[in-house]
Amino acid sequence: MSTDFEADGIDRSRLRRLLARERAAFVDRNPRSAAAYAGAAHLFGRVPMTWMNKNAAGFPVYVDRARGARLTDIDGNEYVDFCLGDTGAMAGHSPAPVTAAVTRRLADLGGATTMLPTEEAAPVGAELARRFGLPAWSFTLTATDANRWAIRLLRAVTGRPRILVNSYCYHGSVDESLIVVGPDGRPRSRPGNVGAPCDVTTTSRVAEFNDLDGLARELAHGDVAAVLMEPALTNIGIVLPEPGYLDGVRALTRQHGTYLINDETHTFSAGPGGATAAWGLTPDVVTIGKAIGGGIPVGAYGLCAELAAALNGRADLDLVDMGGVGGTLAGNPVSIAATRATLQEVLTDDAFAGMIDVATGFADGIGAIIDRYGLPWSVSQLGARVEYRFAAPAPRTGTESAARADAVLEDYLHVYLANRGILMTPFHNMALMCPQTTGEDVARHHEVFADALGELVD
Known part of the structure; x- marks a missing residue:
């Protein structure tokens, strides 16, 4: 994990302050989810399945409804969902x-x-x-x-x-x-x-x-x-x-x-x-x-x-x-x-063509933002799936990839995005497109992502 300001251009003290601010905002934004989590004493780990504890803010948001590329939590917050159930909802929610x-x-x-x-x-x-x-x-x-x-x-x-x-x-x-x-x-x-x-x-x-x-x-x-x-x-x-x-x-x-x-x-x-x-x-x-x-x-x-x-x-x-x-x-x-x-x-041939086209726009836009801020990061695309990495060039082995993880930086980006209505796959910076994901959804992610980097790097 990078801890050197000169190594990646990020002030780690600022990063920790921003993460603390975003986590506090997350608590304020999600009182019903916080209460639901606190009251789930008879669930092992307080969640239906322990993977759900992989979150950046201390507790997960609780789902009320989901359709297509959108998800709404029990506090009424709506999200553009790029996680899509970690691939399980790649067809979109409830097609x-x-x-x-x-x-x-x-x-x-x-x-x-x-x-x-x-x-x-x-x-x-x-x-x-x-x-x-x-x-x-x-x-x-x-x-x-x-x-x-x-x-x-x-x-x-x-x-x-x-x-x-x-x-x-x-x-x-x-x-x-x-x-x-x-x-x-x-x-x-x-x-x-x-x-x-x-x-x-x-x-x-x-x-x-x-x-x-x-x-x-x-x-x-x-x-x-x-x-x-x-x-x-x-x-x-x-x-x-x-x-x-x-x-x-x-x-x-x-x-x-x-x-x-x-x-x-x-x-x-x-x-x-x-x-x-x-x-x-x-x-x-x-x-x-x-x-x-x-x-x-x-x-x-x-x-x-x-x-x-x-x-x-x-x-x-x-x-x-x-x-x-x-x-x-x-x-x-x-x-x-x-x-x-x-x-x-x-998930037809035509649907995949559209999803991959949207993902390419996602990848191109992220690359441009990373370049704008001069960060030593990279972008990888796998069809309808895109990820931004804290390494350039991108890792070529699993061991190299594991070594470049940065939990604090990931958590900051994830909470910042969630507080502004964007859900990413919670264990890394991965975005998946479904047939209902639009160019406007991608543009919204890029707007928030650029703001997150602007507060961190400028």
Whole structure:
């Protein structure tokens, strides 16, 4: 974390004073949210899910309603929402086709969960196959579950015990993914890992993103069933692949008899078929979740034809009952109906084109503001997703990205923006566009962002 005034042009004493001012203003602006948080003693962490405690002001705002790219809290404050449920609402909040599909399923047809298929599932599988190029699909409730099941399948088909991931990757709460490269270059458990069932270095190997030599060294052990990776790192800040890197990963995995899983849960922002389609990638498995359900919980995994055939030919594997995927509610009629409506009517090819165009305007405008104030920052874009980074050039590995985090500066920007009606993804400076995000929304962010920097730097 930068603490030197000369290093980044920011007076840290001023930064702390401004942050204290903005936090006080946040309390004054949100009395009902503050009271709701204080009164939630019977919730672990005072929130329905502990991630909601990741906020810059000491307590979260409480939602009253949300539509499209707008959210209103219980104090009546309206926000332009660039967080969008950390990708879960990339289709916008409560898009009309999804609302209609879910209402029809629940109110008209009934049967929220039946442990029986509906006819809607096959068209969803066909649409995912069209977009990502993999022919065989199955459903879960989360991308975490999809990743867990994919790992089990690939261990079974290869007979190999280990999974390789990138340092500071994000694949939900998958135990095997919570491994990083330590300062000494050796693998270790990611700081903060909760209740690991065993030392993660016994189940996993790790290599830095954009490091083909490191990947080759780890795969040479011959015990890696699968490389599980995001085509671009996202949850440690956007880290984009360097030219030739992803082709090199594919060549090395084939050379060493290792399967390749693309986790597209966040990189879905790259286009209708995620980075897999946008960049012409050929993984053996794709996992995805969040956004494809339009806000309704769903995850999915797709298998290449060779892998699906190999698994179906294994009579020794109980793929029906005790295989380990779990999730009685997976593939339920409501989530399938929501996913069909999202893919066919909301997150369409045309919608992505518009979202990416708006995101490009966001990125260009942010770059101009950063240049105006002479800050050593950078901007990274991944389709409909944009992030400004406290580093220039942008970090090329997860470890580099983690090292450039600046919690105080992030908190100041987030609270300043929130106090003026702009919500960003709370754990870094990431903005996501949905089909309803407008150029006016982007201009409003840029106006407030420039004001925040003006108070800090001028």
